[in-house]
Amino acid sequence: MNRFDYVRAGTVAEAVQAYGTADRARFIAGGTNLVDLMKYDVERPGRLIDITRLPLDAIEDHAGGLRIGALVTNAALAYDARVGERYSLLRDAILAGASAQLRNAASTGGNLLQRTRCYYFYDTATPCNKREPGTGCPAIGGLNRIHAIFGASEACIATHPSDMCVALAALEATVRVSGPAGERMIAFADFHRLPGSTPEKDTNLEPGEIVVSVDLPETGYARNYTYLKLRDRLSYAFALVSVAAGLELDGDRVKTARLALGGVAHKPWRNREAEALLQGKPATRETFQAAADLVVAEAKPQSENGFKVELARRAIVRGLEQAAAGTPQSITDKRIQ
Amino acid sequence: MRLESASPVAADAKIGIRLTINGEVRDIQVAPWTTLLDLLRERLDLTGTKKGCDHGQCGACTVLVDGTRVNACLILAVMKDGAEITTVEGLGGLANGGAGSNGLHPIQAAFVEHDAFQCGYCTPGQLCSSVGMLNEGHARTRDEIREAMSGNLCRCGAYTNIVDAIEDVLQGEAR
Known part of the structure; x- marks a missing residue:
């Protein structure tokens, strides 16, 4: 570990100020x-x-929903009674990720700001455009089984590793941030970025801005939801593909649908056309297949992750079926019903 | 030096912190890049807590901070100024009246009874994690115990007996 100086901030203003006067500061x-x-x-x-x-x-x-302080731990959030009752999609996504020890320490704001687990990003002996802009991306044509199939660029094919953020994207949370220019609200869909030509920027936070809270809107899709996470082992592993689905049903028909995918892009992946396609349609397998086909039509797999396209297609269908039936994926019994 | 809020401490300075470790108050000078794991093992001679991966993936370094189980390898000691730390060495003391005549915490006695280890390297982490899990109070069934303990790897594969031991203590608590 390199040497650094240390500041213990007591207020948001102090933290923002301490950032401004330092070289390579991190909260x-x-x-x-x-x-x-x-x-x-x-x-x-x-x-x-x-x-x-x-x-x-x-x-x-x-405002009819919940305001989650940025320092609320993942565990405290998942086990909050209001979250369990009204935002069980968020609870399940959190509990599908990491381990109990990590969830006890990790914060809400930090979950949003965690970096990719791309092998090349972690290995300082290799080039990486995200770590060192302009050096190249060895994942393209290299070991890319875990990498993105949506929204990647020639500069970067990394994925965002969070489960919690997939649920927050589906729920359309809002991120409240504070910085040198004051406070502002960022829609969850606008918080994380696609890599484009600047993969070193994961988010649209400005330098010195700090996440203050994540705000949940009133609707939590608590009746018809699922978080379906597919991975190499059943616990304590990152998603190859995950699906957060929330439905509002009107009898046998879909009134509104929310669908977000994890493990497949540089940010939680949403497809508004697929959500629109579901609206007003009968909540049947055929409808869900049509939506899934629409989502994966845009997929651009790499040399080793072509399996993710079919996996995503099937996971979307199954996730929407689980949500429609009111039988969310169990987070302890991992069998997929 | 003692820390003044919001004033930077230069990279070459040590910072005074106070920790209560296994019931004993300790005033310690630490460099800010010292992890809680390295502080325990290298400075305080509490080598029961093990360094496995040093990256939060194996759980061998699990300790209790204010009663909550965490990976000591991913925590900078300076950030826990004021906290209460319990390591495997302190589990017996933690059990209050519950410790047996041999000074073991009930979970330690259950691990012995169920032969819940082979080489023993992961065991301090497994024990602290088990106590943390019991404190949390969410796991009840065998499946839930397995999921709740998934942050503690055992390369000998003693998982079956580890779950048996925890289940035993859980059922004892429920009785």
Whole structure:
């Protein structure tokens, strides 16, 4: 680990100010990703700003929904009674990710800001456009079984590793941030970026901006939802493909649909056309297959991850079936019904 | 030096922190890049906590911070100023009246009873993780125990007996 100076901030303003005066500053909360990356020399901060004492650890009722403080741990969020009752999709996505120890430490804001687990990004002996812009992307044509099939670029084919963010995308959460220019709200779909020609930028946060809260809207799709996560082993592994689905049904018909995919793109992947296609249609396998076909029509697999296209297609159909039937994927009994 | 809020501490300085470790208050000077795991093992001679992967993937370094199980390898000690830390060395003391005549925490006694280890390297982490899991109170069934313990790897493959041991203690608590 490189040497860095350390600031313990007591308020958001102090944290933002400490960022502004330092070279290569980083905010640290749970540290579960940042400390790991520092051990690999992928992150070499000049200053760490400890934000764990900031008063951002509450979950509050807000505008008909919930306001989740950025420092609420993944575990505290998943086991909050209101989340369990109204946003069980979010609960299940969180509990599908990482381990209990990591969820006890990892923060809400940090989950949004975690970096890709691309092997080349982690390996400082190889080039990587995300780690060192302009050096190239060895994942293209290399070991890319875990990489993106949607929205990638010639510069980067990394995926965003979060499960929680897939649910937050489906729920259309809002990210409240604070920075040198004050406070602003960012729609969840606009928070993370596609790689394009600047894969070093994961998000649309400006330098010195800090996530203050994640706000959930009123509708939680608690009746008809699922988080279906497919991975190489049944626990404690990143998604190859995951599906967050939320439906509002009107009798046998779909009134509104939310569908987000994880493990397949640089950000949680949504396809508004597929969601629109579902609207007003009978909640049947045929309808779900049509939506899935529409989503995967855009897929551009790499040399080793072609299997993800069919896996995604089938996972979408199964996820929508689980949601429609009100039988969400169990997070302990991993059998897929 | 003691830390003033929001004033940067230069990279070459050590910072004074206070931790309560297994019931004992310790005032310690640490460099900010010292992990809690390295502090315990290299400075305080508490080598029961093991370094496996050092990247939060194996669970061998699991300790309790304020009663919550976490990976000590991914925590900077300076950030836990004021916290209570329990390592495997302190589990017996944690059990209060519950510790047996041999000073073991009930989960330790159950691991012995069920032969829940072979080489023993992952065991301190398994034990602390089990106690953390019991504190959390979410796991009840065998499937739930397995899922809740998935952050602790055992390369000898003693999983079946580990789950047996935990189940035993859980059922004892329920009785």
